[in-house]
Amino acid sequence: MKDSCSVVVRDLVFTDNSSWIRSRHFRVGVRVAQASNYQGLRIKEAITNRFIVKDHRGESYKKHYPPSLTDEVWRLEKIGKDGTFHKRLTAENIYTVEDFLKMHSVDQGRLRKILGIGMSDRTWEMTLNHAKTCVLGEKIYVYRGLQCDLLLNSICEVAGIVMGNLTLPPQDQLPKAQRELVQQMAKEAYDHWDMVEEMSGMLENSPLLSIFFTYISFFFISYHALMK
Incomplete structure (x- = not known):
């Protein structure tokens, strides 16, 4: 308590599973938990104004710009984690962006065939162009x-x-x-x-x-x- 009438809260963490709508706006409501036999003054409930909180949902699935050689291959555009394209690539031992670019360098046709007709030419170009932004280093x-x-x-x-x-x-x-x-x-x-x-x-x-x-x-x- 501060000055016998207010509370200072420095850090709050929210878990919100109610909706995937990313409004990020919240209000905090508080009330005093009183004993059933309490006979004193009633302390009124309080509610804050609306405020914005940081939303970390989906960060573990984010694409990287640019990707790194050691990034898992699903970090590339149009390749979803545990999705069809991801499974096809890992079945051929293509686990990272480096693996993806290596096969493209030596056998582009084989890489395109692995991804199959389910990946359109436009999607293929988007994935490939994203991969090519990778910093290769000097080795x-x-x-x-x-x-x-x-x-x-x-x-x-x-x-x-x-x-x-x-x-x-x-x-x-x-x-x-x-x-x-x-x-x-x-x-x-x-x-x-x-x-x-x-x-x-x-x-x-x-x-x-x-x-x-x-x-x-x-x-x-x-x-x-x-x-x-």
Whole structure:
């Protein structure tokens, strides 16, 4: 009691299951619990004015903007927690946003097929565009092959190709046959991610990149010879 006529309440928590309508407006009513044999003055009931409270309903199901690689895949737009699309993805070992983006990088058709015709093209684009806002970070990984090594980012996109002492840009600068070989190696890396090594440092800081511009002609001659 304060000044014998008022009460100060510093924290109140409300549990409201009466409606899903998010009005967030409440009033507090109070009365004194009196004994049945009380003969003194009657203390009148009181009610507050309407006020707004913070509503935490649904926060555990919220989407993240942007999502993180470690977010569960249902954090993406149009994928409901424990819904049909979520169950289809987890059945294929796609549990996180990182898993989703990895499969998209190496086999977009398979990922689209997993989600099925129940996901319209428009919904697919919304989900994919949301996933692509994810911050990938700066980690680079190495997958070692017989003829060359691949540098991959955290979602299995090819960031570069290493052959001997040369570090080369992504495969879009290679002839078609070599691009297909690199893409096949990326799929192998995806299927055997436990064999991929994390590389310290970032690709753009590698001094080997400068060698590429000096020896680009030599590379294509050597690479073509190896492919025969």
